[in-house]
Amino acid sequence: MTEKTATISFSDGSPALTLPMFEASLGPDVIDIRTLYGKTGKFTYDPGFLSTASCGSTITFIDGDKGELLYRGYPIDELAHNCNFMQVCQLLLYGGLPTKEQNEKFTQLVTHHMMVHEQMQFFLRGFRRDAHPMAVLTGLVGAMSAFYPDSMDLLDAKTREVTAIRLISKMPTLVAMSYKYSIGEPVVYPDNSLSYAGNFLRMMFATPCEPYKVNNVIERAFDRILTLHADHEQNASTSTVRLCASSGTNPIAAIAAGVACLWGPAHGGANEACLRMLDEIQAQGGVEKIGEFVDKVKDKNSGVRLMGFGHRVYKNYDPRAKLMRETCHEVLGELGLANDPQFKLAMALEKIALEDDYFVKRKLYPNVDFYSGIVQKAIGIPVPLFTAIFALARTVGWIAQLNEMISDPEYKIGRPRQRYIGEKHRHVDAAKKS
Secondary structure, eight states: OOSOEEEEOOTTSOOOEEEEEEOOSSSOOEEOOTTHHHHHSOOOOOGGGTTOOOOOOSSEEEETTTTEEEETTEEHHHHHHHOOHHHHHHHHHHSSOOOHHHHHHHHHHHHTTOOOOTTHHHHHTTSOTTSOHHHHHHHHHHHHHHHOGGGGOTTOHHHHHHHHHHHHHHHHHHHHHHHHHHHTOOOOOOOTTSOHHHHHHHHHHOBTTBOOOOOHHHHHHHHHHHHHTSOOSSOHHHHHHHHHHTTTOOHHHHHHHHHHHHTSTTTTTHHHHHHHHHHHHHHTTGGGGHHHHHHHHHOTTSOOOOTTBOOSSOSSOOHHHHHHHHHHHHHHHHHTOTTOHHHHHHHHHHHHHHHOHHHHHTTOOBOHHHHHHHHHHHHTOOGGGHHHHHHHHHHHHHHHHHHHHHHOTTOOOOOOOOOOOSOOOOOOOHHHHO
């Protein structure tokens, strides 16, 4: 609790109201408005909830002005350089980095639960082969809730932990299955001898025809993609998972809702949109035409948008982008793609964005979507699957946020209010009745 308060005065003659303020350990303090309606009969109005804290959280902190991202207090760059995704999962789920013994136990547990029920393949075959991977993934995750009816008890911590392991372990398998189905290849089962990232790459790209060896550089790159996308505060999909779970629904179904929300191009589809932008520039002439494209971006009346640059939250360089940039150049070098026309185009666009006064003054720096899209395409992941990879990475964050909400003694079912601006009372007259 705190002794800080905020006083609201009203111009309509209503008496002033004093409300408590709560301090945050980092970031803005919050004004507690829970008694506002009861005392004044008024709501606050905040479309998009841009100025509203929907919860208290200990998981992730973003300082958009400084370009800072913390998981449980740890800077993202330290985690990316010193930890793998399995360690980050445990940090988000349990609040601290694991010991060596804890990490080995958790990793083994996840690895040995990566297989999915064989009947999931029959469910998969109900989709058209050309269905968008996010449509397929939303359905597959939702279907998983039918296979685990014992996951319904949200209030039981042990049940939630078992559900968390199931989701984290099986999500790579579901994503890879959807890809294999779309190209008509047989499903590749997980291999318990491989890492989490290595297992996914094998399930994606191996075939029964020949042995598959995981490239260590690509494996590290994919692991970093997962780490950088593991959680990102109260974004649209995370808020969706919290709101859905607040009704007491099956947590697996709540994660399926998060997948559906992430599908949107304004959210998880941003890296897909970025690659499509590069394709369009390439089709118009590539690097030689990049100046014309940039001129159109600067012209507000052109309708041309620069995808993969700037961020709604970060008003400085996206800290994840710096890390993904390192990985991007490592991957391109490893695969001999530094001279690939599209990747040369991407690097030319990056150079302009980092040096041109127009972009520098507006802080339109390359964001994580710009680099992660390039890396994924270089690895061989098809563009439509990018958002599914995002969902795979974000699953642990969604689960951590769901668990935190359920454990909060103040949590209630979500029920946003509205400002009604429709018709007032009307009546059906006799003529309309007849």
